[in-house]
Amino acid sequence: MSSASSAESDEDGSGQSTESTGSGESTESGDERLTLVEAVCDGLYTEMSADDRVVVLGEDVGKNGGVFRATEGLYEAFGDDRVVDTPLAESGIVGTGIGLALSGMRPVAEIQFMGFSYPAFDQLVSHAARFRSRSHGAYTVPMVVRMPYGGGIRAPEHHSESKEAFFAHEPGLKVVAPSTPSDAKGLLTAAIRDPDPVVFLEPKLIYRAFREAVPTGSYEVPLSDAAIRREGSDVTVYAWGAMTRPALIAADNVADEYGVDVELVDLRTLSPLDVETIVDSFEKTGRAVIVHEGPKTGGLGAEVAATIQERAVLYQEAPIKRVTGFDAPVPLHSLEDFYLPQAVRIQDGILETVAF
Amino acid sequence: MSTQEDVDASKANELARTDDEPIRILDADGNVLPNASVPDLSAEELRSMYEDIALARRFDERAISLQRQGRIATYAPMTGQEGAQVATGYALEERDWLFPTYREHAAKYVHGMSLESLLKPLRGHRDGYAIPDDVNVLPEYIPIATQLPQAVGMAWGHQLQGRVEEAVLCHFGDGATSEGDFHEGLNFAGVFDVPAVFVCNNNQWAISVPRERQTASETLAQKAQAYGIEGVRVDGLDPLATYEVTRAALRKAKEPTDGERRPTLIEAVQYRYGAHTTADDPSVYREDDEGDAWREKDPLERLRNYLYSEGILDDERDGEITERVETKIDDAIAAAESAESDPDSLFEHVYDEPPARLREQREELNALREKYGDDAFSEVLE
Ligand SMILES: Cc1ncc(C[n+]2csc(CCOP(=O)(O)OP(=O)(O)O)c2C)c(N)n1
Ligand SMILES: [Mg+2]
Numbered sequence: 215m216s217s218a219s220s221a222e223s224d225e226d227g228s229g230q231s232t233e234s235t236g237s238g239e240s241t242e243s244g245d246e247r248l249t250l251v252e253a254v255c256d257g258l259y260t261e262m263s264a265d266d267r268v269v270v271l272g273e274d275v276g277k278n279g280g281v282f283r284a285t286e287g288l289y290e291a292f293g294d295d296r297v298v299d300t301p302l303a304e305s306g307i308v309g310t311g312i313g314l315a316l317s318g319m320r321p322v323a324e325i326q327f328m329g330f331s332y333p334a335f336d337q338l339v340s341h342a343a344r345f346r347s348r349s350h351g352a353y354t355v356p357m358v359v360r361m362p363y364g365g366g367i368r369a370p371e372h373h374s375e376s377k378e379a380f381f382a383h384e385p386g387l388k389v390v391a392p393s394t395p396s397d398a399k400g401l402l403t404a405a406i407r408d409p410d411p412v413v414f415l416e417p418k419l420i421y422r423a424f425r426e427a428v429p430t431g432s433y434e435v436p437l438s439d440a441a442i443r444r445e446g447s448d449v450t451v452y453a454w455g456a457m458t459r460p461a462l463i464a465a466d467n468v469a470d471e472y473g474v475d476v477e478l479v480d481l482r483t484l485s486p487l488d489v490e491t492i493v494d495s496f497e498k499t500g501r502a503v504i505v506h507e508g509p510k511t512g513g514l515g516a517e518v519a520a521t522i523q524e525r526a527v528l529y530q531e532a533p534i535k536r537v538t539g540f541d542a543p544v545p546l547h548s549l550e551d552f553y554l555p556q557a558v559r560i561q562d563g564i565l566e567t568v569a570f
Numbered sequence: 571m572s573t574q575e576d577v578d579a580s581k582a583n584e585l586a587r588t589d590d591e592p593i594r595i596l597d598a599d600g601n602v603l604p605n606a607s608v609p610d611l612s613a614e615e616l617r618s619m620y621e622d623i624a625l626a627r628r629f630d631e632r633a634i635s636l637q638r639q640g641r642i643a644t645y646a647p648m649t650g651q652e653g654a655q656v657a658t659g660y661a662l663e664e665r666d667w668l669f670p671t672y673r674e675h676a677a678k679y680v681h682g683m684s685l686e687s688l689l690k691p692l693r694g695h696r697d698g699y700a701i702p703d704d705v706n707v708l709p710e711y712i713p714i715a716t717q718l719p720q721a722v723g724m725a726w727g728h729q730l731q732g733r734v735e736e737a738v739l740c741h742f743g744d745g746a747t748s749e750g751d752f753h754e755g756l757n758f759a760g761v762f763d764v765p766a767v768f769v770c771n772n773n774q775w776a777i778s779v780p781r782e783r784q785t786a787s788e789t790l791a792q793k794a795q796a797y798g799i800e801g802v803r804v805d806g807l808d809p810l811a812t813y814e815v816t817r818a819a820l821r822k823a824k825e826p827t828d829g830e831r832r833p834t835l836i837e838a839v840q841y842r843y844g845a846h847t848t849a850d851d852p853s854v855y856r857e858d859d860e861g862d863a864w865r866e867k868d869p870l871e872r873l874r875n876y877l878y879s880e881g882i883l884d885d886e887r888d889g890e891i892t893e894r895v896e897t898k899i900d901d902a903i904a905a906a907e908s909a910e911s912d913p914d915s916l917f918e919h920v921y922d923e924p925p926a927r928l929r930e931q932r933e934e935l936n937a938l939r940e941k942y943g944d945d946a947f948s949e950v951l952e
Contacts, residue, residue, distance in 0.1 A: 278778035301748035545916040548694030552913040558946040
């Protein structure tokens with residue numbers, strides 16, 4: 215658990231920023247004001263500098279610095295042995311990543327968009343996830359697979375997917391989705407150092423949405439703790455990635471307009487879930503709204519809701535509400551505002567839950 | 571530093587190389603090469619082919635400009651590649667099937683899709699992918715190489731149903747040859763000997779990754795050999811050669827002679843003059859002058875020169891073409907820009923029969939729209 219803070223820090227770049235995680239200790243003093251994508255790059259740079267075994271591989275990650283510039287400058291800094299443009303083949307990227315990890319390297323593979331991860335699905339779920347169990351712990355796959363995910367950027371078809379539930383469903387994989395620059399760096403560092411494979415989901419909608427102070431040097435945000443972004447007593451909103459922002463807008467709105475006091479829990483790590491924080495918050499508020507971009511059916515919201523039911527049913531004051539993507543493919547951009555949970559939908563869900 | 575073994579190995583490679591010069595009919599200036607014969611196309615057909623290439627080039631310029639003005643979203647340009655797209659399209663009969671990628675705007679257009687329908691998805695309207703009943707074009711493929719096994723399946727299905735007169739033509743890029751689906755598709759094609767033609771539009775780049783980094787094979791066409799099918803290299807900047815080679819492959823797909831295999835892999839050697847998409851900046855990873863040598867063999871210029879020298883085209887007709895092209899594109903842009911998508915439509919076409927849960931979600935959204943108004947949904951997400 216970390217300190218209360220705002221995912222909405224310093225939109226205007228005025229230099230005022232709130233500490234966003236509180237859980238990371240920087241090894242060097244000093245801060246840099248970074249966007250989320252810059253923080254990812256900084257995290258990679260820092261770990262690559264500290265550990266020769268860390269290599270980055272993927273499509274266009276080298277000379278081009280990644281299609282979102284998440285690996286910008288790494289090729290120049292570390293050379294083409296450690297920042298590797300691969301052939302266009304996701305199964306190849308993740309499969310060789312597994313082999314690299316087995317050999318003692320620390321691969322960080324990039325899948326260009328989550329919607330293109332499916333050719334690698336077999337490698338991820340049949341192998342990366344279960345090397346440890348199949349070999350009785352003799353072999354492990356300390357690999358990170360980074361993927362930009364989510365909608366809202368007017369992208370072509372297949373570029374807006376939010377299918378974290380696919381991966382969270384798989385035992386042996388960890389799944390992470392940061393929502394702030396400093397979390398992005400600290401969680402990525404922890405993911406690279408983690409002895410197990412981690413699917414690292416980057417909310418591309420907020421890659422450049424705001425800057426905040428990110429400690430220079432290396433620090434970890436543990437892959438075990440949700441963060442409370444706003445403390446409140448009436449209802450808990452659970453969200454992650456880009457959805458923490460409309461959730462916070464909705465929370466502030468209902469506070470201003472209706473005096474409803476929302477607690478916002480940012481899960482940060484989607485697997486394993488921080489059950490304690492999830493349940494503690496619900497025991498306090500007795501009401502829950504769960505927000506995610508992915509389709510409702512079989513989404514991670516169902517897991518959060520069931521967890522609350524199992525542990526805290528006696529605290530429950532209202533039906534648990536899910537505000538999610540619909541059970542339809544993400545539409546092309548003219549309609550994506552109607553598909554993604556917007557502040558207006560989240561707000562409506564909060565009011566409905568509180569009024570019950 | 572190389573060892574003796576390396577030297578020996580590279581010599582062996584040298585010897586194993588076949589003559590991989592791409593097939594050409596026109597030289598860089600549009601003159602017919604010695605020993606080459608031009609395809610059997612009427613003056614009118616040739617002019618029309620030229621007009622469509624000119625249209626594709628202009629469409630590209632207009633689309634890039636629309637994107638810069640924020641009037642369409644990310645666009646994948648095709649300049650330099652229009653010749654191959656239009657020529658392969660001309661080789662098709664109406665009843666043949668086309669599997670295009672996100673870059674084959676012109677190929678789709680010549681096989682029956684309207685310009686308006688090409689622009690609609692770029693404006694965020696999915697009904698641009700709704701293919702008219704009499705047009706045999708699949709919605710564009712964005713996940714790389716996924717179309718290959720599907721094209722094989724369709725050709726196979728046609729064969730099983732005795733519909734061998736309907737061939738399938740499948741486009742993809744040089745980068746796509748690295749995906750597992752490329753291998754699986756071509757392998758099945760060979761095993762089941764299906765009436766399909768695979769056109770690899772080798773534009774030398776997969777975003778920032780050059781062709782040489784995609785495969786250690788000398789050519790992409792030579793990969794066909796491993797699948798037991800025929801591979802051909804053609805100059806993709808030469809519309810006449812591309813037409814002829816595609817035509818021959820389609821003929822063979824439909825009526826192979828004894829011992830001939832139906833499927834063909836065509837490597838159409840070309841160059842992506844511009845950016846990968848409007849979101850890409852090629853100056854980060856390639857030299858600006860890299861394209862100069864390719865531009866000297868430009869498909870539009872080349873065909874124009876040929877048509878002029880044959881007396882098939884003159885300034886007056888060329889002027890008419892330019893005007894006609896502009897009007898067609900203006901009309902398409904106007905139509906696409908007046909199109910709208912109803913938010914309710916995002917629930918359509920998920921299943922034949924919408925499940926109760928989906929109907930409920932649709933009602934939920936409509937109730938919220940009613941309550942708050944549509945504008946409330948476009949308030950900035952961030
Ligand atoms: C499975 C998959 N992986 C990655 C991408 C992202 N991507 C889009 S186009 C492209 C390069 C494709 O290169 P090539 O096949 O040569 O076709 P070109 O774009 O040059 O026409 C990549 C990597 C994708 N669309 N699908
Ligand atoms: Mg290419």
